Amino acid sequence: MLNQTISRRDFLKTGGSLVVTFSLSGLVPGAGAQSSPTGKTVAVDAVDGFVAIGADGSVSIYSGKVDLGTGVRTALTQIAADELDVPLAKVKVIEGDTALTPDQGPTYGSLSIQIGGMQIRQACATARAALVAEAAKRLNSAPGDVATQDGMCVARGQRIAYNELIGNKEFQLKVDPKASLKDPAKYKVVGKSVPRLDIPAKVTGEFQYMQDFRLPGMLHGRVIRPAGVHSELISYDDAAAKRVPGFVQTVRKGNYLAVVATSEWAAIRASRAVKAKWSKWEGLPDSKNLWEYVRKTKINKDEELQKVGNSADALKSGAKKMSATFDFAIHTHGSIGPSCAVAEWKDGKVTCWSASQATHLLRKQMAQMLKMKEQDVRCLYIDGSGCYGRNGHEDAAADAVLIAKEVGKPVRVQWMRADEHGWDPKGPPTLIDYRGALDAKGNIAAWESEVFIPDRPSQISVTLVAADLAGLPKESAHPGNIHQALAIPYTIPNIKATAHWLAETPLKPSWIRTPGRMQNTFGNEVFMDELASAANADPVEFRLRHLNDKRGIECLERAARLADWTPRKSRPEYSGDIAYGRGVSYIKYELVRTYVAVVANVEVNKKTGKIRVTKFHVAHDCGQIINPDGLKNQIEGNVVQTTSRTLIEELKFNRSAVTSLDWKSYPILTFPDVPEVAMDLIDRPNEKPWGAGEPTAAVVPSAISNAVFDALGIRLRSVPFTPDKVLAALKTA
Amino acid sequence: MATQIPLNVNGRTQTVTVDDPQMPLLYALRNDVGLHGPRYGCGLGQCGACTVHIDGKAVRSCQFPLAKAAGRKILTLEGLGSSAQPHPLQKAFIAEQAVQCGYCINGMIMQAKALLDTNRHPSDDQIKQALAHNLCRCGTHVRIVRAVKRAAAEMA
Numbered sequence: 001m002l003n004q005t006i007s008r009r010d011f012l013k014t015g016g017s018l019v020v021t022f023s024l025s026g027l028v029p030g031a032g033a034q035s036s037p038t039g040k041t042v043a044v045d046a047v048d049g050f051v052a053i054g055a056d057g058s059v060s061i062y063s064g065k066v067d068l069g070t071g072v073r074t075a076l077t078q079i080a081a082d083e084l085d086v087p088l089a090k091v092k093v094i095e096g097d098t099a100l101t102p103d104q105g106p107t108y109g110s111l112s113i114q115i116g117g118m119q120i121r122q123a124c125a126t127a128r129a130a131l132v133a134e135a136a137k138r139l140n141s142a143p144g145d146v147a148t149q150d151g152m153c154v155a156r157g158q159r160i161a162y163n164e165l166i167g168n169k170e171f172q173l174k175v176d177p178k179a180s181l182k183d184p185a186k187y188k189v190v191g192k193s194v195p196r197l198d199i200p201a202k203v204t205g206e207f208q209y210m211q212d213f214r215l216p217g218m219l220h221g222r223v224i225r226p227a228g229v230h231s232e233l234i235s236y237d238d239a240a241a242k243r244v245p246g247f248v249q250t251v252r253k254g255n256y257l258a259v260v261a262t263s264e265w266a267a268i269r270a271s272r273a274v275k276a277k278w279s280k281w282e283g284l285p286d287s288k289n290l291w292e293y294v295r296k297t298k299i300n301k302d303e304e305l306q307k308v309g310n311s312a313d314a315l316k317s318g319a320k321k322m323s324a325t326f327d328f329a330i331h332t333h334g335s336i337g338p339s340c341a342v343a344e345w346k347d348g349k350v351t352c353w354s355a356s357q358a359t360h361l362l363r364k365q366m367a368q369m370l371k372m373k374e375q376d377v378r379c380l381y382i383d384g385s386g387c388y389g390r391n392g393h394e395d396a397a398a399d400a401v402l403i404a405k406e407v408g409k410p411v412r413v414q415w416m417r418a419d420e421h422g423w424d425p426k427g428p429p430t431l432i433d434y435r436g437a438l439d440a441k442g443n444i445a446a447w448e449s450e451v452f453i454p455d456r457p458s459q460i461s462v463t464l465v466a467a468d469l470a471g472l473p474k475e476s477a478h479p480g481n482i483h484q485a486l487a488i489p490y491t492i493p494n495i496k497a498t499a500h501w502l503a504e505t506p507l508k509p510s511w512i513r514t515p516g517r518m519q520n521t522f523g524n525e526v527f528m529d530e531l532a533s534a535a536n537a538d539p540v541e542f543r544l545r546h547l548n549d550k551r552g553i554e555c556l557e558r559a560a561r562l563a564d565w566t567p568r569k570s571r572p573e574y575s576g577d578i579a580y581g582r583g584v585s586y587i588k589y590e591l592v593r594t595y596v597a598v599v600a601n602v603e604v605n606k607k608t609g610k611i612r613v614t615k616f617h618v619a620h621d622c623g624q625i626i627n628p629d630g631l632k633n634q635i636e637g638n639v640v641q642t643t644s645r646t647l648i649e650e651l652k653f654n655r656s657a658v659t660s661l662d663w664k665s666y667p668i669l670t671f672p673d674v675p676e677v678a679m680d681l682i683d684r685p686n687e688k689p690w691g692a693g694e695p696t697a698a699v700v701p702s703a704i705s706n707a708v709f710d711a712l713g714i715r716l717r718s719v720p721f722t723p724d725k726v727l728a729a730l731k732t733a
Numbered sequence: 734m735a736t737q738i739p740l741n742v743n744g745r746t747q748t749v750t751v752d753d754p755q756m757p758l759l760y761a762l763r764n765d766v767g768l769h770g771p772r773y774g775c776g777l778g779q780c781g782a783c784t785v786h787i788d789g790k791a792v793r794s795c796q797f798p799l800a801k802a803a804g805r806k807i808l809t810l811e812g813l814g815s816s817a818q819p820h821p822l823q824k825a826f827i828a829e830q831a832v833q834c835g836y837c838i839n840g841m842i843m844q845a846k847a848l849l850d851t852n853r854h855p856s857d858d859q860i861k862q863a864l865a866h867n868l869c870r871c872g873t874h875v876r877i878v879r880a881v882k883r884a885a886a887e888m889a
Contacts, residue, residue: 068834069832069833069834069835069836069871070833071833195827195830196830196832198832198835199826199827199830199832199835200816200819200823200827201816202832202835202838203810203819203823203826203827203832203835203838203842204770204810204811204813204814204815204816204819204823205768205769205770205809205810205811205839206769206811206815206816207769207835208769209769209772209836211772211773212763212769244752245734245735245752245753246752263752263760263764264760264763264764265751265752265753265756265757265760265764266752269753333870334870335836335870336774336780336782336834336836336837336868336869336870337772337773337774337782337836338773338774338775383834384834384836385774385834385836385870386833386834386836386870386871388870414773416776417774417775417776417777417779629830630830633830633833633873633876636872636873636875636876637833637871637872637873638872639872640872640873640874640875641870641871641872644872662775662777662779663775663777663779663780663868664779668868668870670864670865670866670867670868671860671861671862671864671865671867671874671877671878672858672861672862672865674861674872674874674875676875677875
């Protein structure tokens, strides 16, 4: 990939200037004002932003969305190949390069197919229409008589290849939002389980990850972390570090301290040899009283997220009233490979390779930090270890850029395990209160929820750690739409859902897979179960009773069928140590897209308090499925990762800093405890494709909690569901 | 002071020159030999991403001093096979599409090979136990178990 990257750059340096201005007739010309240093447009409204057809008929697809290990590269290849009518093998996807790819927004929110893929599909459809129009002219046919297949236009027995029409030239067309899309019935590769393009190289060591990327003459940097999150660097002694063979220099900027060496091991040894004196800082809350702290945190503002009827009156007059409070611990991303980046400065411009999910946003943040123009910063994506939101990739990139500037040579910064656990931004602690009432018939009359989540002002946004420590200017990002999914997908006469936006949160928050939606759905779907139980209703039937959405109803019914769900008159008692339970949960993601319904099976050991999730049944409707096996892989990942988060994960910290700095202090689920996953994929080829990277994760914690209730009659309202919490609940049951 | 250490990696002997013979083998394999199979995950022997075989045994190369590896037979993911000629385990991982990000997969395959070297017909539980100390964050476990079973069937 090193060679590919460099040859791509060289090609574009020359290729960009060789491109002949050439406009295909029939559509609006003149797109492409937003050009990059390579000469290639990166405009999101230009066909040339997304698609290029080479002289040899190869197709380059430029995607701002990147493959974080989800298989989206393969899916985008399928979408483009089908829409352009070219063989799959001819298509190559280039991802996340600020000089080459349009800014399609960060790769988050389960939007890579839904938004990113559809922009590419529309660009390809526009390109195909233009090729057809041009071919019609050359073949003396009407456009309606020109068909496309295998990279060629065909009319009246004559064929003309795309590259003969446009090879190595620009389309110079705006993406036509009305360009007609291929009839899904005619798809050749969309909807098929095309094997992932990256897997053969990944299982043989041939793949080049970010962590493998090297530049000639590159040095290695390591950062020395403060003792406390906001400790100040009083002094440091690098005499011992200087004695490490290969030591190059120490870099200090404010509270930012790093060492540089000629080899990776020398950088590690030197970083360990530096004696740094940090000021005492104990600004974090006492983790034992975390929820009290969250509840007492100053509220910046309240926001009404859903309002139906008059919940206050309905609560007062309800026949049966309920209330409950839920909390969800701080989680870390826990990428298996710590973040890594390489940066190189040349002529006052900087190029940075990283595994950032958001190279365009990163470029903006870097330009701000360095007081540079954005066009003088180029950020390129190279696959890293899986990331499930904003982890340490961007921060490692900032490290590499800062250190490389100081030493005047290319620098690679590989975060150590403790850097990643200790300093990547976290999923914030979340607290939710519920009140509800049933009417005389046992239907829900009133529903109120209030979530306590960090606000989005600059001081708690996802700033670059290096900029924080070095005291450099910062461009803020914010921690995702963590209020989403507090609003519920049920038809209830009186609803009020409120967000209390808090002025602070203990550690820098960011988005981790299913941010907010996971926490909010945990509360929603367990409280739903509590109301069902109070109404003496079957939890599936109770949900169906409150659903007025055809696709949602089908999804929930299919999950119940997959799990062989039959209503119970009463909860069975288990005389042995192990109790068995099943729990249901449902979501319509953000109320507007992907439907997921699940049933979890659990075994709970009454003596030890340990929960084993044995099986998940998932019914999933994300509209048009691009790659069924890729979708299954994502759903399995959602289930397994979220089972881990739900059962065991909790980031520990003291008053100064994070203390979960490795896998012993922050364990994750391992093979013996991994559930089986059964799936029913609901394919709707004629509907829009929606996201699948997150929605299943949203329903996992609640399904497990509801299954534990089914097993033992105890409600777990605090993630993670540790054995201690189970035993404590059993004691008071 | 620079020390020369002969390494036998995937059947080829080459000498690496290092300042610190106590440097973990992982860094020599990645930076001096230029391999990508063994990966840095934790440097603590906790995750398994760096697993290689030394004299036929699965070893965490992030914890194994280079000096101790001198002259011994080291096998890495690259030594098993290539995408053109994959080992049955690599073939099975492709067939089962048992990869998400793939960062942990080196360890999964090398640890599974150690299992299959001593147990040709492992049960699901034996596979899960053998891989219990290899971490995967993407949640690819279900497929990894299937891939190891498939490889076992093919190799038997």
